[in-house]
Amino acid sequence: MAETFRSPILITGGARRLGLYNARTLKRGGHPVIITYRTENDELEALQQEGIHTIKADFSSNENILAFIGRIQQETDSLRAIIHNASDFTPDVDSPLDTDTLASLFQVHMMAPWLINRGLRPLLENCDSGTADIIHMTDHNTRHGSATHAAYSATKAGLENMTASMARLFAPTIKVNAIAPYLIIMNEQDREAEKAGRLQTPPMGLAPGEQVIYQTVRFLLDNPYITGATIPVDGGMNLTHLPLPTTYNLMDSE
Ligand SMILES: NC(=O)C1=CN([C@@H]2O[C@H](COP(=O)(O)OP(=O)(O)OC[C@H]3O[C@@H](n4cnc5c(N)ncnc54)[C@H](OP(=O)(O)O)[C@@H]3O)[C@@H](O)[C@H]2O)C=CC1
Numbered sequence: 001m002a003e004t005f006r007s008p009i010l011i012t013g014g015a016r017r018l019g020l021y022n023a024r025t026l027k028r029g030g031h032p033v034i035i036t037y038r039t040e041n042d043e044l045e046a047l048q049q050e051g052i053h054t055i056k057a058d059f060s061s062n063e064n065i066l067a068f069i070g071r072i073q074q075e076t077d078s079l080r081a082i083i084h085n086a087s088d089f090t091p092d093v094d095s096p097l098d099t100d101t102l103a104s105l106f107q108v109h110m111m112a113p114w115l116i117n118r119g120l121r122p123l124l125e126n127c128d129s130g131t132a133d134i135i136h137m138t139d140h141n142t143r144h145g146s147a148t149h150a151a152y153s154a155t156k157a158g159l160e161n162m163t164a165s166m167a168r169l170f171a172p173t174i175k176v177n178a179i180a181p182y183l184i185i186m187n188e189q190d191r192e193a194e195k196a197g198r199l200q201t202p203p204m205g206l207a208p209g210e211q212v213i214y215q216t217v218r219f220l221l222d223n224p225y226i227t228g229a230t231i232p233v234d235g236g237m238n239l240t241h242l243p244l245p246t247t248y249n250l251m252d253s254e
């Protein structure tokens with residue numbers, strides 16, 4: 001489909017899985033699309049042939065993030081949206097004094113959105129079609145924590161809080177929202193958890209597929225009046241969290 005919009009949509013981590021699906025679908029819907037990738041993979045050539053602009057970017061250092069911002073400023077004078085999709089689902093490590101896991105997840109889940117949103121704000125404000133959008137991909141477990149992915153969960157929770165702050169700061173020209181999925185498509189850790197019977201199943205079932213995230217992205221892009229929101233796309237997982245056992249017994253009080 002020929003491009004019917006001028007200002008591109010930027011998707012970080014768009015060369016695989018959910019980001020790839022969103023990039024292709026938005027491109028087919030007439031948006032120019034720019035994606036970042038960290039690791040070469042065999043989808044890149046096909047994406048380039050589809051007219052999707054691919055930029056190699058690793059957000060593990062501030063220098064890299066700032067260089068990426070400069071690269072985008074050279075490539076375009078406006079942006080319709082930024083979708084912060086890049087993420088590492090890294091589990092915590094046993095070493096109690098490990099500093100690497102939290103630091104690396106802070107870089108990709110918080111520092112990159114912090115710098116990219118503030119650095120590219122003028123390009124979003126120069127969007128050629130009404131308000132612009134920032135969408136943060138967070139996670140269902142930001143409200144509940146995780147015994148195995150505490151660093152991941154904490155940095156995603158920080159991103160979720162940043163959503164509200166930037167929504168306040170960037171209104172009315174830019175909307176800022178988050179999408180908080182549960183298990184949309186399986187990964188290796190999920191398959192292992194499923195085999196071990198440790199995988200929680202939401203009321204609506206597991207792994208609906210990438211389209212449910214695209215539908216939410218499209219909904220946010222098309223709605224001019226939603227900002228500062230976190231949309232749970234979790235099959236009702238929030239309904240399954242029972243309160244922790246109380247520390248007293250009601251019988252004791254009689
Ligand atoms: N999949 C699911 O069911 C769920 C997904 N989510 C969230 O949705 C989003 C998409 O999920 P999914 O597609 O599974 O994501 P992936 O785990 O496939 O990661 C997306 C991309 O992030 C890139 N990335 C990771 N670290 C960095 C970094 N330091 N710098 C630059 N790029 C980096 C990777 O690039 P490369 O491959 O090129 O190295 C990868 O392709 C994520 O934010 C995720 O947290 C939340 C809950 C459930």
Ligand SMILES: Nc1nc2c(c(=O)[nH]1)N=C([C@H](O)[C@@H](O)CO)CN2
Nearest residue numbers: 087088089181182183184185187190
């Ligand atoms: N960057 C990623 N984040 C998350 C992934 C993933 O594959 N990459 N997967 C999940 C799980 O599916 C989780 O929702 C259930 O175990 C969470 N985040």
